[in-house]
Amino acid sequence: MNLGKQAxxxxxxxxxxxxxxxxSFVLCAGLLSPIFAMEKGSGTISLKGGQAPFxxxxxxxxxxxxxxxxxxxxxxxxxxxEGKRLVGRSHFCVRPAEAQxxxxxxxxxxxxxxxxxxxxxxxxxxxxxxxxxxxxxMRALGLRVExxxxxxxxxxxxxxFLRLARMLGKEAEAARIVEEQERAxxxxxxxxxxxxxxxxxxxxGAEPLVxxxxxxxxxxxxxxAGGKNIAKGAERALYSREKVLSQDPDMIIISSMGxxxxxxxxxxxxxxxxxxxxGNRIVIVNSDLFCSPTPVTFTRALESMIHILHANYVT
Numbered sequence: 001m002n003l004g005k006q007a008x009x010x011x012x013x014x015x016x017x018x019x020x021x022x023x024s025f026v027l028c029a030g031l032l033s034p035i036f037a038m039e040k041g042s043g044t045i046s047l048k049g050g051q052a053p054f055x056x057x058x059x060x061x062x063x064x065x066x067x068x069x070x071x072x073x074x075x076x077x078x079x080x081x082e083g084k085r086l087v088g089r090s091h092f093c094v095r096p097a098e099a100q101x102x103x104x105x106x107x108x109x110x111x112x113x114x115x116x117x118x119x120x121x122x123x124x125x126x127x128x129x130x131x132x133x134x135x136x137x138m139r140a141l142g143l144r145v146e147x148x149x150x151x152x153x154x155x156x157x158x159x160x161f162l163r164l165a166r167m168l169g170k171e172a173e174a175a176r177i178v179e180e181q182e183r184a185x186x187x188x189x190x191x192x193x194x195x196x197x198x199x200x201x202x203x204x205g206a207e208p209l210v211x212x213x214x215x216x217x218x219x220x221x222x223x224x225a226g227g228k229n230i231a232k233g234a235e236r237a238l239y240s241r242e243k244v245l246s247q248d249p250d251m252i253i254i255s256s257m258g259x260x261x262x263x264x265x266x267x268x269x270x271x272x273x274x275x276x277x278x279g280n281r282i283v284i285v286n287s288d289l290f291c292s293p294t295p296v297t298f299t300r301a302l303e304s305m306i307h308i309l310h311a312n313y314v315t
Contacts, residue, residue: 062169063123064145067105070148071292073125074099076161079294080170088119095288106130113137114287120210123167154185154220157293181295185224188302192226198250198309200227201276204291206259206267211239218295225305227251248274251281253308255290283308 001296028180067088068074074093078087088105105115108127111134124145138145148169151157158178163173180295200222204210210217211231222229230247231239244252252268254261261284266280268274278281285308290301 002279021223052187057223060103061122063066063121063167065119065121066125067119067124068093068109069106069111069124069126069130071095071108072150072160072294073164075296075297076164077168079161079296080165080168080173082170085168087121095292103269109194110134111138116139116143121202125164138187151217151293152215153217154298157217157298158182158295161295167285178295181299185302188299189224190308192224193310196226196310197228198226199230199247200251200253200309201230201244201247201249202253202255204287205258206264209239209241209244211296212279218290218297221290221298221301221305224302225309227309245271245274250275250308251277251283254282254284255287256284257287257291282306 064085066077066085066088068077068086069090071090071093073085075095077083078096078098081225083096086099086102089099089102091104091107093099093102103115103119104112105119106112109130110131113134116138122144126135126145126147128147128149130147132212135145135147148160148164158181160170162174162178165171202212202218204212204218211234212222212229213234213236214229214232216237217231220231222247230249231237231243252274254264256264265282265284269277271277285304289304291296291310293301
């Protein structure tokens with residue numbers, strides 16, 4: 001029975017991973033912009049009796065009881081040494097390991113409102129993928145809700161982290177972390193071989209095929225590592241195999257969030273004329289590292305990407 005529950009939980013997490021990663025980048029590409037606009041434009045919910053009493057701006061009281069429905073925010077709270085403030089999390093907030101001890105209060109698209117209220121949070125962090133009606137209900141109940149949208153670039157990763165730090169009163173610690181990671185990133189970029197730009201197709205979804213455009217931090221990751229994202233100029237993150245075949249990238253990188261990366265790798269090998277196939281340059285990467293960016297994990301992912309693109313790279 002326990003094994004069955006574990007298997008079911010694993011399937012649920014896998015489904016959520018592909019939803020979180022793929023929808024994040026589809027959102028960045030504009031496919032879900034109406035949903036985001038609803039949340040972005042909702043502002044503070046006005047009640048008949050006036051504004052909800054516990055809504056405070058970022059300069060108000062520092063939150064001590066946080067429910068985080070964002071995997072990135074949860075990881076960043078621990079990065080700031082403030083995991084003790086977390087009283088609730090998303091089902092998919094499983095890093096670091098300590099996060100798994102915190103009660104679950106929903107997932108990335110829906111919440112257990114009764115559970116959230118019972119945890120008496122003074123801050124709830126969500127992503128734009130959460131149903132706007134759920135956000136409205138929480139605000140109507142007097143809860144402070146802050147939305148953290150997926151970062152579109154490395155600068156956005158750091159800005160989002162610093163915004164969270166201001167809420168927690170951890171600005172100095174966050175500034176130190178960001179400065180350290182920016183220095184580390186610059187050192188890594190200096191080691192990228194000159195004039196070695198490789199064309200790259202980065203796959204984060206299989207059915208349908210989903211990639212990353214210029215509006216994703218993963219585009220920065222590719223370019224900082226000395227690569228060229230063939231989908232950079234695409235209007236949408238949804239892509240076609242025919243287009244990949246016509247662009248014939250030097251490398252195909254698969255971040256298998258909730259789908260079988262090995263199966264997808266074999267699928268691409270059915271096209272022996274592809275340069276990526278001829279050069280045996282189809283690589284499966286750690287999706288947890290690549291798709292949930294904090295200032296620290298972005299730098300680690302960049303180091304990994306440099307190794308992937310440049311086989312002779314030496315740290």
